[in-house]
Amino acid sequence: MKLIKKLMPLNNAEKIVFNNLFEYIEKNKKIKKANLIESLNRVLCEDIISPIDLPYFNRAAMDGYAVIAEDTFGASETNPIILNLVNNDEISSGEAKIIFTGEKLPKNADAVVMKEFCNEINNFVEIYKSVYPNENVSKVGEDVKKGEIVLKKGTIINPYHLNLLASLGIKKVNVYDLKFGIIPTGDELVSLEDVENIEEDIKKLNGKVINSNVYMLYGLVKNLGFNGKIYDIVEDNKDSLKNTIKLALKENDILLITGGTSVSERDITVETVKELGNILIHGVNIRPGKPFGLGVVNNKLIFMLSGYPVASAVQFELFIQRFFTKRKKIIMPLKRNIASELGRVDFVRVKINKYVDPIRITGSGVISSLTRSDGYILIPENVEGYEKGEFVEVYLF
Amino acid sequence: MKLIKKLMPLNNAEKIVFNNLFEYIEKNKKIKKANLIESLNRVLCEDIISPIDLPYFNRAAMDGYAVIAEDTFGASETNPIILNLVNNDEISSGEAKIIFTGEKLPKNADAVVMKEFCNEINNFVEIYKSVYPNENVSKVGEDVKKGEIVLKKGTIINPYHLNLLASLGIKKVNVYDLKFGIIPTGDELVSLEDVENIEEDIKKLNGKVINSNVYMLYGLVKNLGFNGKIYDIVEDNKDSLKNTIKLALKENDILLITGGTSVSERDITVETVKELGNILIHGVNIRPGKPFGLGVVNNKLIFMLSGYPVASAVQFELFIQRFFTKRKKIIMPLKRNIASELGRVDFVRVKINKYVDPIRITGSGVISSLTRSDGYILIPENVEGYEKGEFVEVYLF
Structure with a gap:
C-alpha cells in the first residue's frame, strides 16, 4: 500500500x-460592497468603526417628565414639588415637559422623573420624588461611542448587526465574495x-x-x-x-x-x-x-x-x-476522560449542557456524530488527552 | 397618560x-416540500424518520485487510499467521482481502486487520495481530438505525443535516413557508x-x-x-x-x-x-x-x-x-448577581465564556447589548433574581 x-x-x-x-x-x-440586506449572513472583511455617537442626543430612558434635576431636590410624597407643564424644545427652571422613552430631552433638561412618581393637574405636574442629574437619561454615546470598533473583520453579519449598522447610518459594508x-x-x-x-x-x-x-x-x-x-x-x-x-x-x-x-x-x-x-x-x-x-x-x-x-x-x-470567521468559544468541564495521541490534533465532537460530553461513536463516516453535536474541542499536538472535570474550550457550531 | x-x-x-x-x-x-438545497436554513415542520440503516452494509472502519476473525487468533509479531490474498466479493477461511475505510466487507469477512499490523508478500499477507469479530468494522445501523428519528420538527436544517438526509436517500423534506x-x-x-x-x-x-x-x-x-x-x-x-x-x-x-x-x-x-x-x-x-x-x-x-x-x-x-425553533441551551454559573421583579419575566442579555456575564447597560434601545451578547437568560415570574455562582440556563444566539 x-x-x-x-x-x-x-x-x-x-x-x-x-x-x-x-x-x-x-x-x-x-470583496464586495454589499448593502445591508445583501450583507446578512456574509463575512465582514473590514472592521466597522462607528461614525457617530449613539444615541447622538440625550434621550429619555423612561416615560415621564423631563426636568432640571435641581428643581426636584427635596421632593417627597408628603412634600411634592410643583412644576409648570410646557411643550417646547426648551425648558427653564420651574418647568417640566412630558416625555416618552427614546425621545430627545428638551434643552436645559437633564433628568427624567418616571411617570409613576408624578401627578398631572391641568397645566402643572406634582413631583413626588427627586432625581439626580442624568437620572433616567441615555446620554450621548451610551450605546456606541464615535470611533469605536462596533464589528470586527471576520464577523458573520446577523440580524442584530443590521440594526446597529442602520442605526449608525451605515448603508454598505465590505464582505468577502x-x-x-x-x-x-x-x-x-x-x-x-x-x-x-x-x-x-x-x-x-x-x-x-x-x-x-x-x-x-x-x-x-x-x-x-x-x-x-x-x-x-x-x-x-x-x-x-x-x-x-x-x-x-x-x-x-x-x-x-x-x-x-x-x-x-x-x-x-x-x-x-x-x-x-x-x-x-x-x-x-x-x-x-x-x-x-x-x-x-x-x-x-x-x-x-x-x-x-x-x-x-x-x-x-x-x-x-x-x-x-471564528466560532463562539465557551469553557466548560468535561463529563469524562478523552484520550488523544501525542503529535496529532484531535477534533472531538461534543454535546454540551452543563458538561462537555464527547460523542462516543466517532468514525470518520459517522455523520450522526456531527448532526448530534453542539460543537467541538481540539486536543492539541502536545496533549495526550483531558481528564473528567477538566475545563476545556468548546467551539460552538 | x-x-x-x-x-x-x-x-x-x-x-x-x-x-x-x-x-x-x-x-x-x-408548508413547502423542499429539496435539500432549498431546505438549507429552513425550519423542519415534521420529524424525519430514517428509512434505512446507515451504514446499510458492514463496512471497514480502517484501511487494512478484511479477514475472518477466527483465522487470526493467536497471531503475534513473533508468530504471524499467513493468509491468501484474494480479490473477490467473498472470502473463505484462510483468505484475506485488501480493504479501504468505508468499503463493504466481502462476504464471510467479519473483521479488519489494520494495515500497520500486516505485511504483504506476493499473494500472501502476514498478520501480526489477532482481531476479534467485528473489530474495525462499522456494523449495519451503527450510525443511524432504520425507524429512528434523525431530525426533529423545529430543527433549522444545517449543512451537516443535508449530508445525513442525502446519505439516507431523502430527497425532500417539509419546511414551514x-x-x-x-x-x-x-x-x-x-x-x-x-x-x-x-x-x-x-x-x-x-x-x-x-x-x-x-x-x-x-x-x-x-x-x-x-x-x-x-x-x-x-x-x-x-x-x-x-x-x-x-x-x-x-x-x-x-x-x-x-x-x-x-x-x-x-x-x-x-x-x-x-x-x-x-x-x-x-x-x-x-x-x-x-x-x-x-x-x-x-x-x-x-x-x-x-x-x-x-x-x-x-x-x-x-x-x-x-x-x-428552540435555541441551543447550556447551563453555566453566573458571574454576578442579577435582580428581577416578582411577576415579571426578565430577558437578560449575557456574554458567556467560563461564566455567564449579564451585560450591564441594558436599556430597551441599547442595540449594542444585543450585538455584544452571546445569548440570553429568562428570569421567570416567580423568581426575584439569581445569585453569583448560581447555575442558570442560557439560550445561545
Whole structure:
C-alpha cells in the first residue's frame, strides 16, 4: 500500500492554507460592497468603526417628565414639588415637559422623573420624588461611542448587526465574495437524484453510497455567504477528473474536491492535481481528516477533501471556515476522560449542557456524530488527552 | 397618560400567540416540500424518520485487510499467521482481502486487520495481530438505525443535516413557508436611504432616529427561512397605517409592525388594528418588550412590536422565533448577581465564556447589548433574581 510519507503538523498546514487564501483574495480583490440586506449572513472583511455617537442626543430612558434635576431636590410624597407643564424644545427652571422613552430631552433638561412618581393637574405636574442629574437619561454615546470598533473583520453579519449598522447610518459594508466549485469523485458514489426508493435501492447498491458530501459542502459554503456550484460525480479516472477541474476552475475561484484522497492506492485526485499544477499539502496530522490535500492550478486553490462525511466536514472547518470567521468559544468541564495521541490534533465532537460530553461513536463516516453535536474541542499536538472535570474550550457550531 | 390597564403574564401571551400561529399554518397549509438545497436554513415542520440503516452494509472502519476473525487468533509479531490474498466479493477461511475505510466487507469477512499490523508478500499477507469479530468494522445501523428519528420538527436544517438526509436517500423534506410584511411606523423615523453623510445629517435630525428595526426584522424572518418584505415608513396617522396594513395583508401571511405601540398617548398602531379587526394581546409582563400587541385582521395575525431595537428583538424572539425553533441551551454559573421583579419575566442579555456575564447597560434601545451578547437568560415570574455562582440556563444566539 502507498502511504502519505510524512504527515504535516496542523499548525504548518493551517499557515500554508491561510496564507494562500489571503493572497488569492487580496490579489483578486474578492470583496464586495454589499448593502445591508445583501450583507446578512456574509463575512465582514473590514472592521466597522462607528461614525457617530449613539444615541447622538440625550434621550429619555423612561416615560415621564423631563426636568432640571435641581428643581426636584427635596421632593417627597408628603412634600411634592410643583412644576409648570410646557411643550417646547426648551425648558427653564420651574418647568417640566412630558416625555416618552427614546425621545430627545428638551434643552436645559437633564433628568427624567418616571411617570409613576408624578401627578398631572391641568397645566402643572406634582413631583413626588427627586432625581439626580442624568437620572433616567441615555446620554450621548451610551450605546456606541464615535470611533469605536462596533464589528470586527471576520464577523458573520446577523440580524442584530443590521440594526446597529442602520442605526449608525451605515448603508454598505465590505464582505468577502467567492465562488466555490464542488466536485465529487469516486466510483463508489451514486447520485441522490438516481435514488427512486431507498429501501429497495439499497438491495442493489452493493456497497455503493449516496453522493451526500456535496450537499453539506454547498451548505457550508453558502453559510459563509459564498456561491457554491455542485458538479456531477466524476468517476475514478484522471482524464475525466482533469476535464471537470479545468471547467470548474474557469467558473469558480476555489475548488473543493471530495473523495479520492484517501491514503490508499486509489489516490487519483492528488495525482491528477499534481499533473495540472502543484501540491502544497498532502496529509495532515489530524483526526479525523488526515488525508487532506491542497493544490494550486492556474493560481487557484484546490482543496482535496476526504470522501468520508465527517472527515470532509472537519477539513472544511479547520481550513476554510476558520480562515474567514471564528466560532463562539465557551469553557466548560468535561463529563469524562478523552484520550488523544501525542503529535496529532484531535477534533472531538461534543454535546454540551452543563458538561462537555464527547460523542462516543466517532468514525470518520459517522455523520450522526456531527448532526448530534453542539460543537467541538481540539486536543492539541502536545496533549495526550483531558481528564473528567477538566475545563476545556468548546467551539460552538 | 394612558396606560396598558393590565399586563398579561408571558405564559398566557405565549399560549395565545402560539395557538394562533399554529392554527393559521394548519388551516392555510403554510408548508413547502423542499429539496435539500432549498431546505438549507429552513425550519423542519415534521420529524424525519430514517428509512434505512446507515451504514446499510458492514463496512471497514480502517484501511487494512478484511479477514475472518477466527483465522487470526493467536497471531503475534513473533508468530504471524499467513493468509491468501484474494480479490473477490467473498472470502473463505484462510483468505484475506485488501480493504479501504468505508468499503463493504466481502462476504464471510467479519473483521479488519489494520494495515500497520500486516505485511504483504506476493499473494500472501502476514498478520501480526489477532482481531476479534467485528473489530474495525462499522456494523449495519451503527450510525443511524432504520425507524429512528434523525431530525426533529423545529430543527433549522444545517449543512451537516443535508449530508445525513442525502446519505439516507431523502430527497425532500417539509419546511414551514410564510411571507412576512414588515411595516415601520413613527414620525420620529428617518429612512436610511435618505442618509447622505451621517456625521453631517445628525446635526439636522434633531431627535429623529434612523429606521433600523426593519433590517433586523427582515434578517430574523429570513433566518427562519421565510420571505420578508419591508414597507416604507408610515407616519403616525391612522389612515396611512390602515392603507399600508390592508395592502400588506394582501401580500403576506403575517405582519410585523414596529413602532407605535409604546405605553403612551401615541398608541396609534393598536387603535388602528382595533378598528380593522381584533386585539388579542396588548401589554405583556416582560422586560424589555412590555408594549407587545397581537391583533387579527382578516384572519391574519398582526404582531405589534416596539419601536425600540432591543424590545422588538426580544418580542420577535419570544413570540415568533421560539414558536418555530428552540435555541441551543447550556447551563453555566453566573458571574454576578442579577435582580428581577416578582411577576415579571426578565430577558437578560449575557456574554458567556467560563461564566455567564449579564451585560450591564441594558436599556430597551441599547442595540449594542444585543450585538455584544452571546445569548440570553429568562428570569421567570416567580423568581426575584439569581445569585453569583448560581447555575442558570442560557439560550445561545
